[in-house]
Amino acid sequence: MRRLLAVAPFVLLAVLWGFSFPAISVGLRSLPPILFAAFRYDVAAVLLLAYAAVRTEAWWPTRRSDRLAVVAGGVFLVAGNGLLFVGQRTVPSGVAAIMQSLVPIATSLWALVLLPEERVTPAGAVGILLGLLGVALIVRPDPTDLLGSSVGRLLILAQVASVALGGVLIQRARPTLDRAALSGWSMGLGGLLLHATSAAVGEPFVLPADRLGVAAVLYLGVFATALAFFVYFSLLERRGALETSLIAYLVPVVATVAGVVLLDESITALTLVGFGVVATGFLVLKRRAVAGLLARPRGPGTR
Numbered sequence: 001m002r003r004l005l006a007v008a009p010f011v012l013l014a015v016l017w018g019f020s021f022p023a024i025s026v027g028l029r030s031l032p033p034i035l036f037a038a039f040r041y042d043v044a045a046v047l048l049l050a051y052a053a054v055r056t057e058a059w060w061p062t063r064r065s066d067r068l069a070v071v072a073g074g075v076f077l078v079a080g081n082g083l084l085f086v087g088q089r090t091v092p093s094g095v096a097a098i099m100q101s102l103v104p105i106a107t108s109l110w111a112l113v114l115l116p117e118e119r120v121t122p123a124g125a126v127g128i129l130l131g132l133l134g135v136a137l138i139v140r141p142d143p144t145d146l147l148g149s150s151v152g153r154l155l156i157l158a159q160v161a162s163v164a165l166g167g168v169l170i171q172r173a174r175p176t177l178d179r180a181a182l183s184g185w186s187m188g189l190g191g192l193l194l195h196a197t198s199a200a201v202g203e204p205f206v207l208p209a210d211r212l213g214v215a216a217v218l219y220l221g222v223f224a225t226a227l228a229f230f231v232y233f234s235l236l237e238r239r240g241a242l243e244t245s246l247i248a249y250l251v252p253v254v255a256t257v258a259g260v261v262l263l264d265e266s267i268t269a270l271t272l273v274g275f276g277v278v279a280t281g282f283l284v285l286k287r288r289a290v291a292g293l294l295a296r297p298r299g300p301g302t303r
Contacts, residue, residue, distance in 0.1 A: 013231045013247055018254025020224035021093035022262050024085055027216030032203035033085035036217070038194035039208075041078050041187040043221025048184030048229065059181040066177040070185045072169035078190020080162025082197065083155045090152035092265040097255030098275045099138055099156045101248050104282050105131030106164035114168050127285030130277055137274030179233050187225070249279050 259265035
């Protein structure tokens with residue numbers, strides 16, 4: 001029973017995030033992609049800021065480090081995520097989810113550039129190269145298909161790079177703001193940027209007119225973002241960054257199965273091979289931390 005309770009938050013988060021990719025595909029049938037992304041973060045920002053305002057008095061970003069973190073989160077984590085919505089117009093939800101497994105590799109690359117304490121070993125370099133090989137197997141850009149899924153995959157790759165950069169910049173800023181408030185303000189700023197971008201590129205401002213569109217926005221804003229935030233940071237606090245980051249390799253499994261069953265999508269064998277290569281690269285890159293995690297005693301008092 002104790003083991004089941006320990007695994008339950010991982011499974012819940014994998015389901016919440018995994019089903020977000022099919023939800024995006026469904027919502028794109030009736031909503032412009034960038035506006036759709038803006039609606040998602042509008043809903044989540046209201047919920048998280050309301051929670052932060054009730055939970056703590058210090059929910060306003062007054063320190064410079066907090067403001068820098070909000071800007072980094074708003075621009076790169078949230079607004080940059082709009083590229084995922086654009087990319088999923090031509091990329092199956094399962095493939096889009098598999099590409100998110102590149103985030104830990106991309107984060108390591110950004111950390112080498114922006115965090116002075118980070119160093120790469122020869123084995124770590126091998127892990128990064130394996131990750132890049134996995135990228136090539138998954139993306140497989142086709143010069144003859146410039147308006148098709150190749151561009152969509154490249155846009156999602158850009159989204160991965162943006163999300164990873166945002167995470168590293170937030171770590172570099174060292175904010176002290178409550179996590180709910182930091183996330184809420186970042187989503188509020190990112191939502192505004194997405195609305196401005198949507199208007200700038202000429203997307204029509206339309207509200208979801210059908211039940212599926214409304215359900216997609218609500219699911220993404222309430223469950224896949226606001227609720228998932230609480231589960232994620234609970235895991236981060238109890239399990240640590242490495243163990244929590246492994247969720248990136250469970251989410252694509254859920255998303256792929258959901259896409260195949262619910263949306264009749266298909267995933268090529270080469271894409272699955274690429275996913276395996278990326279996961280192997282991550283294990284090589286973080287081999288010492290993973291070995292320490294596996295060697296950690298799991299007695300009755302261990303959480």
